[in-house]
Amino acid sequence: MDTRNIIGYQYAEGDNFTFRAVDPSSGTSLPGDFYIATLTEVEEAMNLAWKAFSEYQHIGKDKKAAFLRAIAEELKAIGPELIERAMSESGLAAPRLQGELGRTTNQLNMFAALLEEGSWVEAIIDIAIPDRQPIPRVDIRKMMVPLGPAVVFGASNFPMAFSVAGGDTAAALAAGCAVVVKAHPAHPGTSALVAGVIKKVAEAHGLPEGVFSILYDDGYVIGEALVKHPNTKIVTFTGSLKGGTALMKMARERDEPIPVFAEMGSINPIVLLPLALEKRAEELAKTFTDSITMSVGQFCTNPGLLLGIKSTGLNRFKTALAEGIANVNSATMLTQGICLNYNKLVSERLTSPEISVIAQSDKLNSEKVNQGLATVTEISAVDFLANEKYKEEVFGPYSLLVVADDAHQLEQVLNSLQGQLTAAIMADAEELPNYKQITKQLAILAGRVILNNPPTGVEVGNAMMHGGPFPATSDSRFTSVGTSSIKRFVRPVCWQNWQEDLLPDELKTDNPLKIWRLFNNEYKK
């Protein structure tokens, strides 16, 4: 593991200031002194990224796909070392991290397949019609091209799948962007191992130097400089509302404002309908005990808000949920900061007069530090509606049950919420048609609308929408998971009246790449 910044194919040591990763389960520092990047190195990385971008964007799709596939292969090869380091840096358990490594390599291969198939560029061709009346139609052909160098911020809660070679990087590289990663300071070792792989593969594949760089910093200076650099054309971020909105502000106040895709907070409301509760209160309680506490609740899709109407079914649900939550062992949270914040917010809620406790686990592992204890609390719909603060995310194994008197009040609660990543409804098939208004509301509120599934467990595929109205994300028109997430990194360009042999292959009349195109208003290959 090389602990230096990587700028193109060179290592850089900044001004020799370093920091160490901390094992959150013990609070002790881990081996490896990571070099804090300097502003000069930001300049170097971004200049190299621009130079690389101007070449890399024109490299053929199969070569780009081979690059992504090779990264996936090499990551698998260092799997055991990577998972061990990630465990010690994140406190996450081995099976979860094995799953995450699988997701990371799957994402890289998924984008490779997307490139090889080729239709994602949305080629549209309108052939000239010289004799059209009253004026001739000129030949116009459009496709997606990459935006330019992308700055990708590593996420604390996904040390692999949303960090150095995660979904953002894979999508950006697939799109044809050069990538500069700002490593998350909570897992620099995991980041360094992955970055070393990308550097090695890029070099071996003869790609232009600067197609990938990574910089370390345990503060905010380097991230800010990266966002403000004129060569940066798009920024992606997964994290807190505070962090995301700060980046949005920096990006829009540049001379040239640039898009930021920030995936931020969400409380992911779950509507529990009466008949579903009546028929399967205990089963639902089990589902949500698991969903609320999975990976110590550190998911953006954690079900932080349960919504039900007073009934004996709801009471049974509460009893079973209380039992479940009380029996969940404490587990290590990602960082001391996250754990302190979780404990602070939970304490505030536990001492609020409007809020009562349904359950709090007392199964504390006292041999470890930074332990998150599962907690579920309750509030009336009236009190919830009167207090904006309960709409805020509590990042960790926590959920708030809002109890409404009737369906109308439940609708009011939904109406009062801000944008969400997901909104789910637990319903019996029989009762669902009576709640059409509520199901419509869910689609206005969120990017993913779920029936009878918990929101955790994000499928990485073509149809996934992982994004939603602000403040869930900075731009509800894009997803950060799945093949469509490549659209964040591209813009359309059209060529008018162009010479056939100088057009991109995707737009040549005889369709040498055999991709799906809208050709004279007809979809065909």
Add this chain to the structure above:
Amino acid sequence: MDTRNIIGYQYAEGDNFTFRAVDPSSGTSLPGDFYIATLTEVEEAMNLAWKAFSEYQHIGKDKKAAFLRAIAEELKAIGPELIERAMSESGLAAPRLQGELGRTTNQLNMFAALLEEGSWVEAIIDIAIPDRQPIPRVDIRKMMVPLGPAVVFGASNFPMAFSVAGGDTAAALAAGCAVVVKAHPAHPGTSALVAGVIKKVAEAHGLPEGVFSILYDDGYVIGEALVKHPNTKIVTFTGSLKGGTALMKMARERDEPIPVFAEMGSINPIVLLPLALEKRAEELAKTFTDSITMSVGQFCTNPGLLLGIKSTGLNRFKTALAEGIANVNSATMLTQGICLNYNKLVSERLTSPEISVIAQSDKLNSEKVNQGLATVTEISAVDFLANEKYKEEVFGPYSLLVVADDAHQLEQVLNSLQGQLTAAIMADAEELPNYKQITKQLAILAGRVILNNPPTGVEVGNAMMHGGPFPATSDSRFTSVGTSSIKRFVRPVCWQNWQEDLLPDELKTDNPLKIWRLFNNEYKK
């Protein structure tokens, strides 16, 4: 012509303050006292828009298409009256406005056809795979849904095609958004005639009240209030950089930041390659004389920057262009403000030591006021590179020829430019392969890259990209012309594990709408 604000199906007179339109060719006011809207009316229009949106978005595609087609029909029916009023309000000539009305009705019909065909929603379906290892795949289905109420600002330079029933309104209504138009104060009468048609058609088609409203104001108060209203979910604007960036700032500083699509300034560089000049200098001069002065140069795609390398061909081009420009009659500009600004900027350039005059028309029509006189000036590449101010748009019949010593200097000039709507190259087929670097640069610079056509004349079709990197537009990922412009108004939503009968028709397994979809990773109908 009713001169009152329209809020849903009601007329509103605000506080009885009014303003009049001005005939720019005479400077005298035109009949019709237009009622300035109030903040209360903004509130009413936006509340009604939200209510209408929640119903209108779920109305079937054929009903929406019929609505758009009927607007087009009714506009045709009032064509003569509309064109007469638009002529007196804009100073534009009848043939141009006849063309613009045709474009306006074509746009409405184009979006109707897009809805009827139906594939634009980008439906993606991944069917459940219950026995997938290691975990089952859940059923996920995604499509585009409308963002919410849209605020559309009328444009001064397109009183029909980019105003009340223009491209933005047509795309927004097609997407399923409710629309509130802020009428441009330069052509309130044209706006009122068109708005009356939309109101009448919406009512006749039984659409929810509030699907369309229009408010008048000769200042900035109402526009600002509309952008800041919490029910507004997207804003579109075509106009100046100053106006567009002001709206961007308002929109991002809201509690819930919303997207603004602003199409702003562009100088649309034209590269004139040596062999093309050698072979057809005079023909090119004729093409650009027309393109620079068409509609008094008041197009966002006006060729404001000509770029050539010193040669006898370039000298012949200059001579012919000078002759052409000198013979162009003056014509009325859209407003006094636009004409004053044009004259001010042209004077500044004419008195700049770095700039020399190629030609200025002296064919002033002294019987009319607000006359724009065609002007073309020249500067060396070195002086151009040293002065940022010459990169700014001069809105009107003006262009600046930048003379480079060689291809390298020409590349430097291109590199120094900000984002553009279009970038064109005039080239002989023989020489083009020698300028690959320059043609690549054009695609980084602009949204539309043109070979041997002038940039004026924007084809409204599937393949058009009318947009580009900032400051050409606020977001290079979208176009404001053509069928793809509907994407500005939508966001994806996915339904997970949903009940078949409650899914939108676009996502039902048996594809009742027979649209193109990505179904289990395969494009099919």
